[in-house]
Amino acid sequence: MQSGVDTSAPVYSKNGAAVREQTVSSGLNQSKGSSMPKKNPVSIQSINPKVLNAEYAVRGEIVIRAQALAEELKSNPGSHPFDEIIYCNIGNPQSLGQKPITFFREVVALCDHPSLLDKPETHALFSSDAISRASRIINKIPGQTTGAYSHSQGVTVCRDDIAAGIAARDGYPANPEDIFVTDGASPGVHMMMQLLLSSEKDGILCPIPQYPLYSASIALHGGTLVPYYLNENSGWGLELNELKKRLQEAHDAGTTVRALVVINPGNPTGQVLSEENQQDIVNFCKDEGLVLLADEVYQENIYAEGKTFNSFKKVARSMGLEDKDIVIVSFQSVSKGYYGECGRRGGYMEVTGLPKDVKDQLYKLASVNLCSNVSGQILVSLVMNPPKPGDSSYEQFARERDSILSSLARRAKVLTEAMNKLEGVSCNAAEGAMYVFPRLYLPKKAQIAAGEAGMKADVFYTRRLLDSTGIVMVPGSGFGQVPGTWHVRCTILPSEENFGAIIDRLTTFHKKFMDEFRD
Amino acid sequence: MASGKVMDPENLNENVKKTVYAVRGELYLRASELQKEGKKIIFTNVGNPHALGQKPLTFPRQVMALCQAPFLMDDPHVGLLFPADAIAKAKHYLSMTSGGVGAYSDSRGLPGVRQEVANFILQRDGYPSDPENIFLTDGASKGVAQVLNALIRDEKDGVLVPIPQYPLYSATIQLLGGTLVPYYLTEEENWGMSINELRRSVTEARRKGICVRGLVFINPGNPTGQCLTEKNLGELIEFCIQERIVLMADEVYQQNVYQDERPFISARKVLMGMGPPASEALELVSFHTVSKGFLGECGQRGGYFEMTNFHPKTVDELYKVSSIALSPNVSGQIMMGLMVNPPKPGDISYPQYEAESKAISLSLRKRAHIMTDGFNACENVVCNFTEGAMYSFPQVKLPQAAVAAAKKAGKAPDVFYCLRLLEATGISTVPGSGFGQKEGTFHVRTTILPSEKDMPGIMESFKKFNQDFMAQYADAKSKL
Numbered sequence: 001m002q003s004g005v006d007t008s009a010p011v012y013s014k015n016g017a018a019v020r021e022q023t024v025s026s027g028l029n030q031s032k033g034s035s036m037p038k039k040n041p042v043s044i045q046s047i048n049p050k051v052l053n054a055e056y057a058v059r060g061e062i063v064i065r066a067q068a069l070a071e072e073l074k075s076n077p078g079s080h081p082f083d084e085i086i087y088c089n090i091g092n093p094q095s096l097g098q099k100p101i102t103f104f105r106e107v108v109a110l111c112d113h114p115s116l117l118d119k120p121e122t123h124a125l126f127s128s129d130a131i132s133r134a135s136r137i138i139n140k141i142p143g144q145t146t147g148a149y150s151h152s153q154g155v156t157v158c159r160d161d162i163a164a165g166i167a168a169r170d171g172y173p174a175n176p177e178d179i180f181v182t183d184g185a186s187p188g189v190h191m192m193m194q195l196l197l198s199s200e201k202d203g204i205l206c207p208i209p210q211y212p213l214y215s216a217s218i219a220l221h222g223g224t225l226v227p228y229y230l231n232e233n234s235g236w237g238l239e240l241n242e243l244k245k246r247l248q249e250a251h252d253a254g255t256t257v258r259a260l261v262v263i264n265p266g267n268p269t270g271q272v273l274s275e276e277n278q279q280d281i282v283n284f285c286k287d288e289g290l291v292l293l294a295d296e297v298y299q300e301n302i303y304a305e306g307k308t309f310n311s312f313k314k315v316a317r318s319m320g321l322e323d324k325d326i327v328i329v330s331f332q333s334v335s336k337g338y339y340g341e342c343g344r345r346g347g348y349m350e351v352t353g354l355p356k357d358v359k360d361q362l363y364k365l366a367s368v369n370l371c372s373n374v375s376g377q378i379l380v381s382l383v384m385n386p387p388k389p390g391d392s393s394y395e396q397f398a399r400e401r402d403s404i405l406s407s408l409a410r411r412a413k414v415l416t417e418a419m420n421k422l423e424g425v426s427c428n429a430a431e432g433a434m435y436v437f438p439r440l441y442l443p444k445k446a447q448i449a450a451g452e453a454g455m456k457a458d459v460f461y462t463r464r465l466l467d468s469t470g471i472v473m474v475p476g477s478g479f480g481q482v483p484g485t486w487h488v489r490c491t492i493l494p495s496e497e498n499f500g501a502i503i504d505r506l507t508t509f510h511k512k513f514m515d516e517f518r519d
Numbered sequence: 520m521a522s523g524k525v526m527d528p529e530n531l532n533e534n535v536k537k538t539v540y541a542v543r544g545e546l547y548l549r550a551s552e553l554q555k556e557g558k559k560i561i562f563t564n565v566g567n568p569h570a571l572g573q574k575p576l577t578f579p580r581q582v583m584a585l586c587q588a589p590f591l592m593d594d595p596h597v598g599l600l601f602p603a604d605a606i607a608k609a610k611h612y613l614s615m616t617s618g619g620v621g622a623y624s625d626s627r628g629l630p631g632v633r634q635e636v637a638n639f640i641l642q643r644d645g646y647p648s649d650p651e652n653i654f655l656t657d658g659a660s661k662g663v664a665q666v667l668n669a670l671i672r673d674e675k676d677g678v679l680v681p682i683p684q685y686p687l688y689s690a691t692i693q694l695l696g697g698t699l700v701p702y703y704l705t706e707e708e709n710w711g712m713s714i715n716e717l718r719r720s721v722t723e724a725r726r727k728g729i730c731v732r733g734l735v736f737i738n739p740g741n742p743t744g745q746c747l748t749e750k751n752l753g754e755l756i757e758f759c760i761q762e763r764i765v766l767m768a769d770e771v772y773q774q775n776v777y778q779d780e781r782p783f784i785s786a787r788k789v790l791m792g793m794g795p796p797a798s799e800a801l802e803l804v805s806f807h808t809v810s811k812g813f814l815g816e817c818g819q820r821g822g823y824f825e826m827t828n829f830h831p832k833t834v835d836e837l838y839k840v841s842s843i844a845l846s847p848n849v850s851g852q853i854m855m856g857l858m859v860n861p862p863k864p865g866d867i868s869y870p871q872y873e874a875e876s877k878a879i880s881l882s883l884r885k886r887a888h889i890m891t892d893g894f895n896a897c898e899n900v901v902c903n904f905t906e907g908a909m910y911s912f913p914q915v916k917l918p919q920a921a922v923a924a925a926k927k928a929g930k931a932p933d934v935f936y937c938l939r940l941l942e943a944t945g946i947s948t949v950p951g952s953g954f955g956q957k958e959g960t961f962h963v964r965t966t967i968l969p970s971e972k973d974m975p976g977i978m979e980s981f982k983k984f985n986q987d988f989m990a991q992y993a994d995a996k997s998k999l
Contacts (some may be wrong), residue, residue: 041820047669047670047833047836048668048669048670048672049670050950051668051669051839051840052836052838054840054843055839056839056842056843058842059626059842059845060839060842067603074561080912090623090845092618092622092623093618093621093622094618094619094621094622095617095618095622095623096618096619098618100619100621102588102590105587105589105590106588106590107586108587108588109583109584109585109587109591110583112580112583112585112587112850113581113583113584115577115578115580116600118586119600120598121596121599122600124594124596124599125591125594125596125597125599125600142570142574143569143570143571145569145570145574145575145818146818147568147569147575147694147815147816147817147818147819148567148569148570148816148817148818149565149567149570149810149817150818152543182818183657183844183847183848185845186843186844186845187844187913194532194534194535194694195531195532195535196531196532197532198530198531198532198533198534213843216843217843220668220840220843221532243566246871261700335623340847341621342621342622342623342845343616343618343619343620343621343622343623343624343846343848343849343850344621344848344849345657345820345846345847345848355527355528357528358527358528358531360537361528361531361535364535364538364539364540364544365535365538365542365694367540367542368538368540368546368660368687368690368691368694369658369660369664370542370543370565370660370817371817371818371820371849372657372820373657373818373819373848374818374819374852375587375818375848375850376848436561437758519979
């Protein structure tokens with residue numbers, strides 16, 4: 001057994017450059033009894049730098065602290081000026097009391113335990129259309145079970161139903177072969193980034209503020225995020241001039257921009273794009289040869305009067321554009337809308353305009369993970385194809401849906417108004433999605449205090465908010481914002497019963513904060 | 520040349536283009552085409568028990584259904600359809616969640632389930648396990664990808680992978696832009712692992728400037744099925760400690776063992792048994808899943824990885840990456856809980872659970888024998904016994920004329936053989952080249968999953984095809 005000089009794990013110097021070290025491999029046998037120089041193969045200095053660079057504030061620092069405080073409250077009640085942590089950091093409706101849609105849960109329960117379908121007693125517990133829907137789905141799944149790996153793009157019957165739902169929604173046909181069902185929408189985003197990004201020379205245009213899945217995914221795949229700023233003064237509008245300007249800058253810097261991410265309705269900003277705006281964006285992508293990555297997961301969360309959802313594919317088709325003209329990827333999820341089924345991990349991407357050999361590569365990527373969870377696949381097909389008037393479950397379904405949506409609309413309004421009443425806070429209306437994203441005009445004193453604490457000003461604010469009230473919000477810096485501005489993102493999801501109390505607590509805290517730091 | 524397309528194949532991520540995953544590759548795609556044309560296909564390409572008629576166990580599915588539709592438990596009729604212990608178990612898991620299966624959980628998985636996994640590990644191995652080091656994932660594959668992603672920085676980083684291997688490893692390493700460092704298992708010694716071969720491989724890799732950071736081993740093996748001894752594992756551990764390599768233990772088939780001489784023993788158990796300093800020196804990550812064993816719940820996507828002796832900041836980084844995907848699917852997590860915390864003697868559902876699981880395990884053992892014997896009865900085919908896992912991996916000694924015909928058709932010889940097998944019999948397999956094999960040898964991987972009823976027919980079909988094939992391409996000289 002040879003000893004001697006070995007190449008071993010490099011250490012990264014402070015500026016990120018690798019410094020290769022050579023060490024002598026010391027065997028366990030050679031130095032028994034003496035302590036071995038412990039050099040973890042996976043020590044923090046030698047982890048993939050792309051992993052180190054990726055950040056995801058939605059479950060970042062502030063949330064980790066919140067969890068620690070929750071533990072402290074459990075073991076030592078009364079140790080903090082609040083009884084419980086209120087998570088307003090993440091769009092996770094059912095964790096805050098929102099109930100799932102009965103019909104959907106009936107169908108997936110029956111699909112999970114199909115022997116129920118043969119039992120007469122089942123009719124006493126389940127609605128008849130849920131039973132027939134589940135029967136239809138299960139019979140079309142090879143093996144008649146949710147326990148088998150499915151086709152890597154998703155079970156055929158689910159994709160058929162999704163395509164039918166898209167066509168009904170848009171008035172233009174959808175092809176099941178263009179659909180990739182995934183464990184939530186996020187894996188689809190990762191797959192596209194993997195496909196598009198070969199090196200840091202490849203760039204993706206992303207809105208600022210953005211949902212930080214995009215920045216994290218780009219970092220993980222070694223690409224470059226090319227920011228374009230939404231205009232807070234015009235209701236977070238997306239302006240063509242801004243897009244063109246940023247694209248040009250990127251080109252000048254030697255970046256090949258491959259795609260444009262648009263989140264509609266927006267996250268964290270909530271704006272719903274007008275059809276004209278969408279047409280401009282479609283033309284921009286077509287002219288500049290960019291893939292349009294359309295995050296449309298909030299398509300059923302629209303609260304503003306007169307605003308409707310139009311899918312980008314619908315807009316493109318209505319402009320006479322076909323597959324040969326533009327590549328559009330539309331992401332949808334079961335986590336949002338009125339169904340809020342985050343924990344199920346159901347979603348899809350509809351990929352149109354890809355040449356077959358590129359689509360084959362996408363298929364190949366999907367196949368390495370074999371398939372997404374089958375129960376989630378069924379759920380997304382139900383979401384895209386819910387009960388219709390005349391179905392026996394329709395009335396209960398419509399009641400549940402409308403109750404949730406109207407409650408969300410109310411809460412969006414109430415929270416926006418409450419934010420606007422706070423000193424030094426201005427908040428655009430949440431036209432859609434699940435968040436308010438108020439701007440904080442933080443006094444100089446606060447900014448200095450933040451600096452002294454080694455934090456950005458909005459992080460400082462959310463940290464103080466957490467420590468005083470137990471309310472968890474995400475600092476705007478987690479989403480990106482115009483430099484020198486500060487924001488926080490708060491969900492509209494706490495239940496209506498608790499809403500008033502939360503707003504009171506926030507208002508009291510904010511007043512105290514401003515009293516302390518007012519210029 | 521340019522298609523004018525934004526996403527022209529010319530300008531895609533090269534790593535994606537180079538990646539191959541044979542399990543759902545050429546043979547599978549051809550089989551799907553033939554199926555669409557109306558041909559009866561027997562899919563033996565992937566370890567997917569439920570697709571071939573294996574039934575899910577009743578108790579877990581009862582619990583899952585109740586978790587999906589908790590309002591059922593408010594209905595007075597619920598006892599007609601669900602036993603009391605399933606109802607209690609559903610309540611138990613729902614109480615671990617904050618909002619039921621529809622809410623994102625902790626990104627590492629529900630703490631309650633992770634505790635149950637830790638309890639399972641303690642009971643299995645006799646050494647305590649910390650739930651903080653256990654991350655649940657959407658299937659074990661996601662966990663493998665996460666760990667490799669942290670480990671591989673660039674093409675100079677290498678990961679040792681057994682040949683033959685489950686091609687998740689080769690595919691993922693390629694996608695991440697790393698280097699696969701092969702070490703060959705020895706077919707003549709029942710697919711045994713040799714430390715000398717490991718040393719040879721590492722030395723050669725380092726000579727080429729590769730920094731070898733990880734070692735994957737699959738126990739029981741896939742596609743090979745071999746079960747490692749405690750001695751084997753001890754040697755492997757010492758080797759990794761000496762060479763400063765992270766040991767990645769794919770143990771997803773731990774409940775698929777078909778002989779009694781070498782029962783499953785976890786890498787962690789052996790490591791802990793060695794005591795300090797070794798037990799604190801090796802960085803080990805162990806993978807498990809609900810997809811295999813006797814549950815076979817592939818479609819749920821439930822898995823976990825357990826880290827031993829990882830630097831706490833590295834654990835934090837992995838937590839961060841998990842959080843970007845928000846959380847693994849909660850139903851799959853509950854299935855994992857049900858797997859590691861099954862009904863116990865005295866529970867209402869215990870007898871049925873025992874009976875169902877034993878029946879499946881016994882049947883798998885039987886089919887392992889039927890298949891091995893069936894292949895060994897074929898001309899020019901030699902097959903090691905399937906000691907564990909779910910596959911048979913016979914070696915087919917292809918005559919020169921067949922190799923030449925394959926070349927002429929532009930296919931690798933085993934791909935050629937498997938395509939012909941598919942066209943003739945509808946049996947869809949995966950050629951050995953999809954897993955890697957010693958140069959000049961050819962193998963086929965099938966699963967042992969077709970039902971006991973169908974298996975004799977399938978083996979007959981194969982035997983006849985093989986006979987005809989060998990006759991068609993017989994050498995002028997005597998057999999190899």
